[in-house]
Amino acid sequence: MPEAPQNEKVQEKAQEKVPVTVLTGYLGAGKTTLLNRILSEPHGKKYAVIVNEFGEIGIDNDLVVGADEEVFEMNNGCICCTVRGDLVRILDGLMRRKGKFDAIIVETTGLADPAPVAQTFFIDENVGKKTRLDAVVTVADAKWLNDRLKDAPEAKNQIAFADVILINKTDLVSPEELDDVVARIRGINPYARLHKTERAKIPLHEVLGRNAFDLDRILDIEPSFLEAEDHGHDHAHDHHHGHGHDHHDHEHGHSHAHSHAGLKHYHDEEMQSISLKTDKPLDPDKFFPWVQDLVQKEGPSILRCKGILAFKNDDERFVFQGVHMILDGDHQRPWKKDEKRESRIVFIGRNLPGKKITEGFESCIA
Amino acid sequence: MSEGRSDTVSVVERTRILAAGGVVIAAHFLGRMAAFVLAEEALLLTAPRGEPKIVAVHGGVILASAVDDTRIVTGGDDGKVVETDVSGESRTFATDPKHRWIDHVALGPDNAVAWSAGKTAFVQGKELRQYEAPSTVGGLTFLPKGFRLAIAHYNGATLWFPNAAGSTPEKLDWKGSHLGVTASTDGRFIVTTMQEPMLHGWRIVDRQHMRMSGYSSRVTSLGWTADGDWLATSGASQLILWPFQGKDGPMGKQPRLLAPSEHRIGVVACHPKQSVIAAGYTNGLLLLIRIDDGAEILAKKPGDAPVTALAWSADGMLLAWGTESGEAGIVDLA
Numbered sequence: 001m002p003e004a005p006q007n008e009k010v011q012e013k014a015q016e017k018v019p020v021t022v023l024t025g026y027l028g029a030g031k032t033t034l035l036n037r038i039l040s041e042p043h044g045k046k047y048a049v050i051v052n053e054f055g056e057i058g059i060d061n062d063l064v065v066g067a068d069e070e071v072f073e074m075n076n077g078c079i080c081c082t083v084r085g086d087l088v089r090i091l092d093g094l095m096r097r098k099g100k101f102d103a104i105i106v107e108t109t110g111l112a113d114p115a116p117v118a119q120t121f122f123i124d125e126n127v128g129k130k131t132r133l134d135a136v137v138t139v140a141d142a143k144w145l146n147d148r149l150k151d152a153p154e155a156k157n158q159i160a161f162a163d164v165i166l167i168n169k170t171d172l173v174s175p176e177e178l179d180d181v182v183a184r185i186r187g188i189n190p191y192a193r194l195h196k197t198e199r200a201k202i203p204l205h206e207v208l209g210r211n212a213f214d215l216d217r218i219l220d221i222e223p224s225f226l227e228a229e230d231h232g233h234d235h236a237h238d239h240h241h242g243h244g245h246d247h248h249d250h251e252h253g254h255s256h257a258h259s260h261a262g263l264k265h266y267h268d269e270e271m272q273s274i275s276l277k278t279d280k281p282l283d284p285d286k287f288f289p290w291v292q293d294l295v296q297k298e299g300p301s302i303l304r305c306k307g308i309l310a311f312k313n314d315d316e317r318f319v320f321q322g323v324h325m326i327l328d329g330d331h332q333r334p335w336k337k338d339e340k341r342e343s344r345i346v347f348i349g350r351n352l353p354g355k356k357i358t359e360g361f362e363s364c365i366a
Numbered sequence: 367m368s369e370g371r372s373d374t375v376s377v378v379e380r381t382r383i384l385a386a387g388g389v390v391i392a393a394h395f396l397g398r399m400a401a402f403v404l405a406e407e408a409l410l411l412t413a414p415r416g417e418p419k420i421v422a423v424h425g426g427v428i429l430a431s432a433v434d435d436t437r438i439v440t441g442g443d444d445g446k447v448v449e450t451d452v453s454g455e456s457r458t459f460a461t462d463p464k465h466r467w468i469d470h471v472a473l474g475p476d477n478a479v480a481w482s483a484g485k486t487a488f489v490q491g492k493e494l495r496q497y498e499a500p501s502t503v504g505g506l507t508f509l510p511k512g513f514r515l516a517i518a519h520y521n522g523a524t525l526w527f528p529n530a531a532g533s534t535p536e537k538l539d540w541k542g543s544h545l546g547v548t549a550s551t552d553g554r555f556i557v558t559t560m561q562e563p564m565l566h567g568w569r570i571v572d573r574q575h576m577r578m579s580g581y582s583s584r585v586t587s588l589g590w591t592a593d594g595d596w597l598a599t600s601g602a603s604q605l606i607l608w609p610f611q612g613k614d615g616p617m618g619k620q621p622r623l624l625a626p627s628e629h630r631i632g633v634v635a636c637h638p639k640q641s642v643i644a645a646g647y648t649n650g651l652l653l654l655i656r657i658d659d660g661a662e663i664l665a666k667k668p669g670d671a672p673v674t675a676l677a678w679s680a681d682g683m684l685l686a687w688g689t690e691s692g693e694a695g696i697v698d699l700a
Binding site for chain 2: 083089094096097
């Protein structure tokens with residue numbers, strides 16, 4: 001048989017990695033309901049489930065492992081470089097069972113920060129070799145999320161960090177209240193896939209197999225207001241707050257019409273996203289030092305970032321993503337002939353210095 | 367130096383190859399009986415020329431193993447500590463009351479067995495004792511003198527006298543996650559492997575710190591030479607040996623670097639009598655390396671999978687190895 005080309009081999013290998021889905025959500029939002037729903041669907045797949053050791057509600061699955069949610073700081077002087085030590089241990093143990101399950105689901109406690117979970121996959125070589133982070137799925141309570149966003153920083157983190165958000169218990173709120181929750185979420189995270197559910201009822205493929213951390217699929221970078229069913233977006237043209245900080249920086253680069261009549265658009269005072277783009281090629285010798293320096297300095301406030309970049313004299317797209325200070329990137333594929341060579345970059349974080357980031361990005365233009 | 371070491375003196379032809387039937391995570395000897403610990407459920411026992419025997423020991427994944435003169439002790443995700451003797455007779459030594467994973471095992475003086483499940487370290491000597499570590503236990507080892515256990519955990523290690531009721535365990539602090547622990551043969555130094563690609567050490571008497579870094583990946587395998595002069599380590603694309611001859615250990619000294627390769631060393635085993643280290647590389651290469659002059663002997667050619675397990679027999683005449691793809695071998699140097 002002829003040898004397969006190298007890149008195909010590499011891809012095959014990536015496919016062999018066991019996908020790991022992280023379920024987050026504030027207390028009582030419906031995480032366990034979603035988990036039990038996933039497990040009870042007639043999917044014919046076997047899942048290993050990692051739950052908090054002190055969880056109260058029963059999980060109906062053969063392979064359930066209790067975790068301690070032990071977070072420790074890496075000894076590299078960076079306080080945001082935190083890892084879930086128990087996950088390193090448990091995933092290593094689970095991966096010794098070759099071929100006995102198809103995917104792993106990690107359910108975190110309601111107060112957990114998703115960042116250390118995600119960082120574990122970037123930092124631990126053994127974990128990264130055998131498993132891959134598929135997506136962070138956050139379950140939000142339609143009735144109580146707005147309150148939690150005010151009084152629980154954990155809840156805001158979970159929304160900001162998510163790839164997929166379920167607004168659950170929609171039957172308990174009015175359509176107006178629901179629109180309000182959607183707008184609040186979009187004010188924090190315009191990039192996550194948003195679903196409105198009752199009793200966490202959702203097709204499985206919307207939650208599992210998302211490949212949200214796959215560099216080859218950093219395509220969901222467009223804010224989700226482009227999706228027909230969802231209305232929120234990241235603009236702040238309807239201010240419900242009276243503070244005075246510069247919140248217009250993140251509007252940079254967008255030009256669509258503001259025509260969602262009757263819909264509210266919130267700007268979260270603390271957590272924002274910044275989306276930047278340019279059709280001028282970037283200089284890699286300027287961009288990499290800039291972005292490295294940025295995440296070194298602003299790492300604690302940057303929850304996630306991702307980007308697709310067009311470099312000068314480079315016919316391949318470069319894609320990258322990051323969690324706090326950790327960056328991961330690679331050349332992805334050649335630019336297509338009819339494709340617009342445009343660089344786009346997105347940050348989600350807390351009190352981001354928008355002006356500084358915008359100016360920094362623009363200074364990277366070749 | 368060519369990667370295949372084709373011009374190196376070889377003992378490859380003295381090897382008996384076996385199919386272990388699964389990933390080999392560790393190897394041990396009970397006398398001349400080789401024992402290969404598989405990732406799931408079983409041990410493979412065989413005399414150098416005897417018929418291999420599969421011994422089922424756990425109802426799931428085997429997470430840890432240790433050996434003394436008479437038995438192999440294993441810990442599994444079935445919550446059991448199992449001991450197996452040279453004839454292949456096994457029995458359950460202990461069962462965790464909550465059926466937690468048995469992450470680590472260690473064997474000590476007077477047939478004592480130590481194991482850990484989550485944050486709890488247990489020692490079964492004359493009586494069963496237990497100690498709650500501040501966080502999940504990362505590693506266990508008995509010190510060579512006295513009845514004392516070293517426990518690695520987050521932010522350091524703890525030295526515990528299980529039989530000294532009421533005594534306060536001694537804390538050795540260093541920030542970070544400590545995932546393995548070993549004591550120097552003279553008992554003066556404790557060294558831990560960390561989540562970061564580095565080792566950390568303490569001189570017990572004054573808690574002087576030693577930072578040992580320069581690795582390209584996490585150090586997962588350690589061994590002391592027979593004379594106690596060197597600590598051999600995996601984790602780099604060459605054999606890194608830290609000097610422990612002087613009263614200050616490796617403080618202020620450079621390690622000795624031998625047998626460079628394009629591939630990393632994943633597992634090391636020190637010869638029980640001579641200053642020779644067996645080093646298994648991630649490309650399947652296995653070399654015997656003499657410390658004095660760096661001379662190399664080829665014990666296994668590169669293959670399709672990393673070497674994951676190594677053990678010497680007590681007389682130093684047999685070397686057992688295993689790989690991630692389930693290949694195993696016994697090299698007879700007699």
